[in-house]
Amino acid sequence: MSQRTLVLLKPDAVRRGLIGEIVGRIERKAGWTISALELRALDRETLEQHYAEHVGRPFYEPLLEFMTSGPAVVMVVEGERVIEGVRALAGPTDPIAAAPGSIRGDFGTIVRENLIHASDSEESAEREMKIFFPSHS
Numbered sequence: 233m234s235q236r237t238l239v240l241l242k243p244d245a246v247r248r249g250l251i252g253e254i255v256g257r258i259e260r261k262a263g264w265t266i267s268a269l270e271l272r273a274l275d276r277e278t279l280e281q282h283y284a285e286h287v288g289r290p291f292y293e294p295l296l297e298f299m300t301s302g303p304a305v306v307m308v309v310e311g312e313r314v315i316e317g318v319r320a321l322a323g324p325t326d327p328i329a330a331a332p333g334s335i336r337g338d339f340g341t342i343v344r345e346n347l348i349h350a351s352d353s354e355e356s357a358e359r360e361m362k363i364f365f366p367s368h369s
């Protein structure tokens with residue numbers, strides 16, 4: 233079942249020089265294709281849409297501050313079961329709980345600065361692709 237997913241490499245990943253490492257892991261999965269990729273400073277308005285479900289949570293403001301602290305990589309990846317697949321490569325939200333071998337498990341320690349975002353469902357993927365690539369369909 234071919235799908236598309238919206239992936240962000242967060243500002244910590246870019247600052248630490250991990251773009252190639254993380255994109256490489258995604259790129260090497262059989263049959264997956266990167267169909268859009270851009271280094272971009274994310275503005276607050278875009279992030280408010282993206283993280284709307286978290287408004288009011290204690291981590292919301294620090295999260296937006298972090299996400300605007302430097303450029304991010306915005307990507308669309310397509311391929312077989314790619315929504316579940318990129319989240320499996322990423323590992324769970326807390327990098328200390330994430331298994332070694334996963335992106336967060338290999339490179340992260342801080343919950344907020346956990347390197348990567350990937351859509352969590354087909355509905356989220358459609359919604360998030362519209363936010364970050366409004367001119368695509």
Ligand code: RTP
Nearest residue numbers: 291295324325343344345346348349350351352
């Ligand atoms: P994501 O949406 O980024 O893939 O991560 P997720 O589903 O694993 O995590 P979610 O619960 O949706 O939270 C979104 C992002 O907010 C930051 N966060 N900080 N307690 C905290 O300080 C906290 N909790 C969440 C993380 O950057 C998380 O990825």
Ligand code: MG
Nearest residue numbers: 349350351352
């Ligand atoms: Mg989430």
